[in-house]
Amino acid sequence: MKLFSSVHDVNDLNQLVSEAIQLKASPFAFENLGKHKTIGLIFLNPSLRTRLSTQKAAMNLGMQVMVMNMDKEGWALETRDGVIMNGTTVEHIREAAGVMGEYCDIIGIRSFPGLKDREEDYSELIFNKFVQFAGCPIVSLESATRHPLQSLADVITIEELKKTTKPKVVLTWAPHVKPLPQAVANSFAEWMNKADYEFVITHPEGYDLAPEFVGNAMVTNNQDEALAGADFVYVKNWSSYNDYGKILTEGEGWMLTNEKLKLTNNAGVMHCLPVRRGLELSHEILDGPNSLVLNQANNRVWAAQAVLKQMLEGK
Amino acid sequence: MKLFSSVHDVNDLNQLVSEAIQLKASPFAFENLGKHKTIGLIFLNPSLRTRLSTQKAAMNLGMQVMVMNMDKEGWALETRDGVIMNGTTVEHIREAAGVMGEYCDIIGIRSFPGLKDREEDYSELIFNKFVQFAGCPIVSLESATRHPLQSLADVITIEELKKTTKPKVVLTWAPHVKPLPQAVANSFAEWMNKADYEFVITHPEGYDLAPEFVGNAMVTNNQDEALAGADFVYVKNWSSYNDYGKILTEGEGWMLTNEKLKLTNNAGVMHCLPVRRGLELSHEILDGPNSLVLNQANNRVWAAQAVLKQMLEGK
Amino acid sequence: MKLFSSVHDVNDLNQLVSEAIQLKASPFAFENLGKHKTIGLIFLNPSLRTRLSTQKAAMNLGMQVMVMNMDKEGWALETRDGVIMNGTTVEHIREAAGVMGEYCDIIGIRSFPGLKDREEDYSELIFNKFVQFAGCPIVSLESATRHPLQSLADVITIEELKKTTKPKVVLTWAPHVKPLPQAVANSFAEWMNKADYEFVITHPEGYDLAPEFVGNAMVTNNQDEALAGADFVYVKNWSSYNDYGKILTEGEGWMLTNEKLKLTNNAGVMHCLPVRRGLELSHEILDGPNSLVLNQANNRVWAAQAVLKQMLEGK
Structure with missing residues (x-):
């Protein structure tokens, strides 16, 4: 799996559920699988369950975990293409995603909708730009229109x-x-x-x-x-x-x-x-x-x- | 020990101090004790020493550590029982504590007093709700009326x-x-x-x-x-x-x-x-x-x- | 190396570059070197690349990593000596640096200039106080006048x-x-x-x-x-x-x-x-x-x- 954004990315739902239930019984059975692999969990919005459960899941698999509150710890993101960035946004999502892809084997990203512009929200602008420019497997930690985990x-x-x-x-x-x-x-x-x-x-x-x-x-x-x-x-x-x-x-x-x-x-x-x-x-x-x-x-x-x-x- | 909120939770103070001094001499003597165990450090207020020292202590014992600034990264907490949550609070402490207890083997929590209502502060409302609903051992990282660590x-x-x-x-x-x-x-x-x-x-x-x-x-x-x-x-x-x-x-x-x-x-x-x-x-x-x-x-x-x-x- | 604040701290630039290129080829060749060692990454300003890349570098060497957003998670810092702290600053950099030095084997710190007072910025007030009072090796994660990494x-x-x-x-x-x-x-x-x-x-x-x-x-x-x-x-x-x-x-x-x-x-x-x-x-x-x-x-x-x-x- 290179993308987990919706049920359509799942090859065999029964098998995925079955694997999850097996992992629940043996959380550390694959603790060496993620050795030397890094996951970046990127939050543009608040999170409790998603933050902690995904972090724990990655640690159970032996991964290195980096958590980043992009909205608070990083730079204000520009998402529109072709604009002159002379306003309040400091970094374009093309570079932000590209850079994080250099550091991570998998990226999880959370980005809520603005609820102002339906077409923009339902185009999954931010999430899809991340997929496009990060160059590594991406897990949705809740996007504008879906929360698949x-x-x-x-x-x-x-x-x-x-x-x-x-x-x-x-x-x-x-x-x-x-x-x-x-x-x-x-x-x-x-x-x-x-x-x-x-x-x-x-x-x-x-x-x-x-x-x-x-x-x-x-x-x-x-x-x-x-x-x-x-x-x-x-x-x-x-x-x-x-x-x-x-x-x-x-x-x-x-x-x-x-x-x-x-x-x-x-x-x-x-x-x-x-x-x-x-x-x-x-x-x-x-x-x-x-x-x-x-x-x-x-x-x-x-x-x-x-x-x-x-x-x-x-x- | 299932609760560390005050000196009254300590069975034998001399022994606890003696263990601490031994750990200072051999910080990694028990580095496998915490293997596959997760601690969640939950902050509702700023922290430097408590944050870093407890994180380090847990890592020295081989634990997985998750740090959460509830006030900034999570949701505004409701602590009163029975209210209709139609104001600014987004999550009730019952659910927040219960959920974190699902993810953690031990939880540390910091919560300062409001200094307005003595009875409420001295009832240790927030800390005690966490103890009640988390369902796992709890360490005080400073509560309304005590700072036992x-x-x-x-x-x-x-x-x-x-x-x-x-x-x-x-x-x-x-x-x-x-x-x-x-x-x-x-x-x-x-x-x-x-x-x-x-x-x-x-x-x-x-x-x-x-x-x-x-x-x-x-x-x-x-x-x-x-x-x-x-x-x-x-x-x-x-x-x-x-x-x-x-x-x-x-x-x-x-x-x-x-x-x-x-x-x-x-x-x-x-x-x-x-x-x-x-x-x-x-x-x-x-x-x-x-x-x-x-x-x-x-x-x-x-x-x-x-x-x-x-x-x-x-x- | 006990200090990395500028090119002048580098003994042999060719060798340092050569080591970096070797690490790029074999990121985990020294994964036991940092065992039982802790790095604290202290941010007084936003950071994306520096935050994630330094964290990853430390993890690749097997270090324990603690990240602290001093400006948001800790206390407002006083940097002037001899003042009566009866204003908005809560902790003096002498104590903050000293305490973090107790917890860390290496500290990385980021601190931007104010761009108001050239003499103060170019004296590297905050960075140098950290070096002076932390008592452990220090890496600049960008200071007022330099960004050596x-x-x-x-x-x-x-x-x-x-x-x-x-x-x-x-x-x-x-x-x-x-x-x-x-x-x-x-x-x-x-x-x-x-x-x-x-x-x-x-x-x-x-x-x-x-x-x-x-x-x-x-x-x-x-x-x-x-x-x-x-x-x-x-x-x-x-x-x-x-x-x-x-x-x-x-x-x-x-x-x-x-x-x-x-x-x-x-x-x-x-x-x-x-x-x-x-x-x-x-x-x-x-x-x-x-x-x-x-x-x-x-x-x-x-x-x-x-x-x-x-x-x-x-x-």
Whole structure:
């Protein structure tokens, strides 16, 4: 694997999940694989789980790890081509990526969308420039429109806990006070399509995801209907794709509660974190037995480790 | 040891100090003890000595180290229970601690007090939530009311240099322009009580420490009287405990000088650093032969390493 | 080597370059040399190449690496002696350097000039205080007036690619919108003098470098004349040394283009990066076959590794 930016970069999803679960059982079985190899983890935005889990995954494989908060420790990046850089940007992404590629065998990069210009965000400008100019394998640590390491961890979590071959998985929109990217929802949707579960997306009107991510999902604005009989419920806020980057509703009644959970098949409740308690998801669920959020967070390590392992093996 | 938050978590102080001194002589004697173990060092506030010495201690034991500036690299933390998170906080400490516990075998955390609400600060809200939700051994890297790794390093320093079994140790308040926590003073006081030295605390009126930290110390507002015959003088500013978080006096005449040092038994002068020269402590003392501040800073490594060693050994 | 602050600290430049080129061929040949040794990389300013390349160099030698952004993660530093610290600075450089020297076998430090007070900047106040009080070997990661690891990488790059024993090397001033330090230009000039190439400096009137750096260089305000027959062209902006820290001209016509490159002997074009495209250096050159900027960036690793190797060997 030379690029891990979406589910489409995965050759065999079952095998990748299976490798992750084996690594979870034997974290240090390949601790010499990354010897003398360096990974650079580049952050243009805050990160907790991605930062720590990917770092740990790389160390478990014996890699040298360099973490760089580009937004704080480096130089303001220019991403547009052909401009005269006489403003506030100090370094062009062509040079920044090229230089980091000289120092790293693998680069992980996180870059959020601006949520102003849909075309620019969905062209994955920054991420793709990095891929183009770094000249080494690249792992997305969440890009403008996708968060594939999260989605892989989510699939691992479901695979570990599912009780039927084809569980019913529901992605439900949740309220928030700030406009958030569609990345986690997009990504989860395309991995669910690939995993071939019974997959339902529910959200208020106006919150449709881009069609290429929805795939074969059943989509409904009726949350209760969606939740009926669900085995897993994935809770996540996102801002509007059509009315780009906007909040269209306060979403009253959309927060998942124990009452709503009764509609499900005693579903496991998932969220990528960070989560706003009492707004996106109720305290009672997060503190209760149905919450899988720590399982997901834990599986971030094995997701990252399986991906890095395949990259190091040149598979 | 599963928790290192105060002297009360130490089973046998003499043995811990003795282990630290042995590690100072042979820093790498246990370099395989921490193999495949990960420590997360979480900072909610600035740090120099604690950051570097604890990192070094962990590396000397062969641990994988992950450093995280939560306040800058992560998400704004919510600490109150049951609130609707519709403001500026993005992640609840319950999830943050729980997630980091998934990635770490030991967590170190630094969290200063707000100095507004004494009850909240002295309940050690943030530190205790971490202990409660991380689910792994926790080391305090300075909490709202204590700085135990500093105090252990201080005891090591005194043990290395004392010329009598029961030296006279004086903790003297010093002037400052900003209200500082009582943490270092509190902590030093309870460790001195445990170490069973002749221990005197001196400060201007209104600066009494909380009784549970003062213990059996002799307390006086007369600095000269306190200094008489002292073998070690610990200099530190703190804001008022009773008139909580306030500065009550400019403290004219309270800065330690060579003139005042004549009252002592050629005392070693200690400070946890950072120190404001010419305000808290005179240039002449810091640049002179009686200063032990670099000895203390050096001993931070062995203090941390002894604590981490006991945690790794599950003692 | 106990100090690496300028070309004058290098005993034998040919040998140092030769060691760097050998390390480039066998990066891990000395991976046990730094075992149990710790390097602290201290940044008072942003850094990308220096941060990552020096970290990688140290890891290649088996060292423990601690990175500290003093300006963000630590305490505000006081550098003046004898002052009463009752303002905004929290820790004196005497203590900060002394403490870090307790934790590190080698310290690297970056500290930019203020560009207000030439005498202070050129006295290398901060860097020299660190050298004085750290008590361990020190590597400059760019100081107020020099950037020696960059210059060493530049010499390595020229040595690798030169086609004649004594190539013609031109340092040309370039336009910029912000006043920049003279450090890279100063440093390059003194290393070129030592390397004994045919060396020419060209800049608009008023931009003369300090004489001690110019050395035996030919200096001209006529860029075309300078470029004639050049084998290597080093492009860099700097602010005025005589009218200290000032921008004297917009420098119209001074940006290097392919048209200007025709004057040269198909010269390799160098820049330390970050570079402002379209202002300091044209897109066409940076994206074209004559650009050596990534070669230089790559050689930063081997420059740092050769220096650290000599320090570890106590040579």
